[in-house]
Each structure stands twice: as structure tokens, then as C-alpha cells.
Amino acid sequence: MEKVNVTIDGRTFEAVKDKCVLEVAHENGIYIPSLCYNSEVTSSGGSCRVCLVEAHQGGRMRLVTACNYPVRKGLEVKTDTPLVRRIRRGVLELLMARVPDSEVIREMAAAEGLTEVRFREDTGENERYKCIACALCTNVCAEVVGVYAISMINRGADKKPATPYLKPSDVCIGCGACAYACPTGAITLKEKDGVRRIWGKDFPMVRCSVCGTPYIPEAQVDWIVKRTGKDRSFFDKCPDHR
Amino acid sequence: MTDVAQFDRIIERYEKTEESLLAILQDFQREFHYVPEEGIRRLSEVMEVPESKIYAMGTFYKALSLTPRGRHTIKVCTGTACHLKGAPLILETLERELKVKRNGTTEDGEFTLECVNCVGACAMAPVTLVDEVYHGQTRASKVMDIVKKQVGS
Numbered sequence: 001m002e003k004v005n006v007t008i009d010g011r012t013f014e015a016v017k018d019k020c021v022l023e024v025a026h027e028n029g030i031y032i033p034s035l036c037y038n039s040e041v042t043s044s045g046g047s048c049r050v051c052l053v054e055a056h057q058g059g060r061m062r063l064v065t066a067c068n069y070p071v072r073k074g075l076e077v078k079t080d081t082p083l084v085r086r087i088r089r090g091v092l093e094l095l096m097a098r099v100p101d102s103e104v105i106r107e108m109a110a111a112e113g114l115t116e117v118r119f120r121e122d123t124g125e126n127e128r129y130k131c132i133a134c135a136l137c138t139n140v141c142a143e144v145v146g147v148y149a150i151s152m153i154n155r156g157a158d159k160k161p162a163t164p165y166l167k168p169s170d171v172c173i174g175c176g177a178c179a180y181a182c183p184t185g186a187i188t189l190k191e192k193d194g195v196r197r198i199w200g201k202d203f204p205m206v207r208c209s210v211c212g213t214p215y216i217p218e219a220q221v222d223w224i225v226k227r228t229g230k231d232r233s234f235f236d237k238c239p240d241h242r
Numbered sequence: 243m244t245d246v247a248q249f250d251r252i253i254e255r256y257e258k259t260e261e262s263l264l265a266i267l268q269d270f271q272r273e274f275h276y277v278p279e280e281g282i283r284r285l286s287e288v289m290e291v292p293e294s295k296i297y298a299m300g301t302f303y304k305a306l307s308l309t310p311r312g313r314h315t316i317k318v319c320t321g322t323a324c325h326l327k328g329a330p331l332i333l334e335t336l337e338r339e340l341k342v343k344r345n346g347t348t349e350d351g352e353f354t355l356e357c358v359n360c361v362g363a364c365a366m367a368p369v370t371l372v373d374e375v376y377h378g379q380t381r382a383s384k385v386m387d388i389v390k391k392q393v394g395s
Contacts, residue, residue, distance in 0.1 A: 138294075148292030153301040164297035165279060165308075171292070 036134030137178035174203030208238035321360030
């Protein structure tokens with residue numbers, strides 16, 4: 001793999017060419033806040049705009065999203081200039097107005113010294129709850145799980161993730177990867193008496209034959225068996241007792 | 243609406259690629275005056291494209307409707323010029339006479355009433371479209387006559 005030298009906040013690092021700025025920064029202990037990016041999901045990133053940084057290259061400067069900007073030879077990145085701070089505060093202020101219930105965004109904003117929002121706060125008329133419509137959940141469902149149970153519906157201010165016709169999905173396996181990946185905890189996953197409820201559908205869980213803990217939805221076992229050919233009996237016991 | 247053959251007849255006309263999806267949905271819209279849920283499900287099966295993807299397309303494009311629409315569509319332009327020339331009154335008249343709210347469909351499924359934000363014919367303001375036919379200088383007192391004359395009822 002071709003390596004290049006890249007400068008971030010005055011320090012120079014060797015990095016794999018075309019890796020994203022955000023990952024190179026994090027590997028080297030430089031923090032850039034972000035929400036919609038997950039390094040395990042190729043199709044993620046570029047939507048929340050929280051990770052905007054200055055990219056200096058060839059005598060020009062541009063504000064770019066660190067999560068999907070590739071490092072190249074001679075790139076210099078600045079993550080902590082007055083401009084970056086101001087833009088980041090602006091982005092967080094808008095996000096805070098959109099999802100006033102989100103603790104994650106509130107904390108992130110507080111770290112930037114932002115506690116008040118100048119804009120009208122969303123009152124929940126679109127039933128978006130804590131969702132910032134970043135599409136990480138739908139990307140995870142499609143790319144990582146391969147199920148395509150949810151997609152981003154509507155557009156503009158009404159855009160949100162949902163199952164077709166907002167009905168319980170025929171294909172959802174109840175794995176909860178979407179809820180796990182969601183940066184703001186906007187997807188509700190509830191478990192009670194060996195039944196998991198997510199996206200309006202109930203999933204009976206398989207209980208571990210040793211400890212009795214319900215630990216995986218039956219539908220997820222079916223999916224894994226179908227996709228990988230793994231023996232069904234493997235799922236009799238939970239990971240702690242295998 | 244449960245007969246899949248009527249959907250297959252349309253789907254067959256196209257190549258089995260994702261690029262055909264939008265054209266097929268448009269044909270559904272033309273044929274049934276909306277995109278039926280069964281149609282999306284059948285399209286998903288035949289084209290082997292996840293239902294969630296096709297549903298997302300259906301919600302994204304304004305030209306597609308997921309709920310049944312009337313046999314005739316009346317569009318009232320509420321762009322700036324038409325607004326000033328009395329579009330609100332035309333809209334209210336149609337709502338009252340047809341007993342339908344804006345962006346709704348009459349109970350008998352005859353008419354869908356829509357507001358649009360400029361149809362590019364401001365010189366003719368206020369403009370009303372009945373099934374894509376432009377009627378310029380519409381007056382609230384005459385709008386129902388125009389509709390009746392064109393639709394022929």
C-alpha cells in the first residue's frame with residue numbers, strides 16, 4: 001500500500017494513501033468530532049457535517065468533511081482554527097435545533113461552548129425523535145447486514161429512516177445493528193420476556209441452553225444459517241458459554 | 243388490485259435493471275393514478291430489488307403518489323404572480339365546490355386538487371391546470387365552469 005506524508009495540526013504523519021483524514025487523525029490521537037461516520041461501513045459518512053476541517057493543498061484551502069476526504073501527498077489539515085470552530089458550532093447549533101432531545105449532540109455542542117440555540121427547535125411534528133437523518137442505520141442494514149429492511153424515506157425536512165409503508169418489515173431480522181450504529185440513539189430497541197421489539201415488530205429470542213438468557217432473535221439465526229451455512233446448533237449457547 | 247398480471251404487463255416492457263425502476267413506477271402512476279403497494283411488492287420480486295429501496299423512491303419523487311388520486315388533477319398555481327392575482331380565492335372556491343381539501347382527492351375519486359408553486363406562465367396569472375391543460379386569467383366565479391366544460395360532466 002502506498003504511503004504518503006500528511007500534516008495534521010502541524011504534526012506530520014505517514015499514512016496509507018486515500019485513507020480518510022478522520023481515521024488518520026484518530027489513529028494519531030487527534031480528535032475530530034463526528035456523528036454519521038463508522039469506519040466499518042464504507043457507505044457511511046459525509047452527511048452530519050460535524051467533522052468539517054480545513055484542507056490545505058496546492059496553495060488552496062477548502063472546508064471538507066474529514067470522514068470522507070482522502071489523504072494525499074502534501075495535504076495539510078487544520079482541525080482547530082477559528083474558522084473550523086465557528087463552522088462546527090454552526091453545524092451543531094442547527095443539529096441541536098433539529099433534535100433538541102439528543103444528549104449526544106447537546107454534549108458535543110457544550111464541548112464547543114454552545115448551550116443556546118437561536119433557531120426554532122423541532123417540536124417533534126415529523127416524529128423524528130433524536131434522528132439527524134444521517135442514513136447510517138440504513139447503510140448498516142444494507143451494506144453490513146445485507147437485509148435492506150429500512151431506507152431513507154421522503155425528502156428535505158421530512159426525510160427519515162423507515163420500513164416500507166411504516167409497517168412491520170417482512171425482511172427485518174431484528175438484529176438491532178441499526179440501533180447499535182445510530183450515533184444519537186434514535187432507534188428504539190426494547191426487550192422483554194424473551195421478545196425483542198424494533199421497527200414495530202416483535203422478534204422471539206433464542207435462549208442460551210446454559211444460562212437461559214435470551215440473546216439472539218430467531219429470525220437472525222435463520223438469516224445467518226441461510227447466508228453462511230453455519231450449523232444451527234451453534235446458536236444453542238450464547239457467546240459466553242460456547 | 244391484487245392481480246399481479248396487470249403489474250407484470252408493465253414490468254415486462256422494461257429491461258431487468260435498477261435503471262428501469264423509475265420508468266416503471268411512472269407507468270404505474272399513469273395507469274392506476276397512483277403507485278399501489280402491491281405494485282411495489284411485485285416490482286421488488288420481479289426485479290430482485292429490495293422493497294425498501296423502491297418504497298424510498300416512491301416517497302422521494304413528487305410525480306409519484308402512494309395514495310390513490312382522482313381521475314382528474316386540478317392544479318392551482320399559487321406562485322407569487324398568481325397569488326397576487328387571486329389564486330387563494332380560486333383555491334377556496336374549488337375546495338368548497340368539490341368538497342375537498344387542498345392536496346386531497348374527492349370522495350368519488352374524480353378529482354385531486356393540488357397547489358403548485360409556479361408553472362412558468364406568470365403572464366397568464368392566475369393559472370389553473372386541469373389535467374395538464376393551462377387555463378389563464380382564471381376567475382374564481384368561472385373556475386367551476388372551466389372544470390365542468392373540460393371534464394364534460
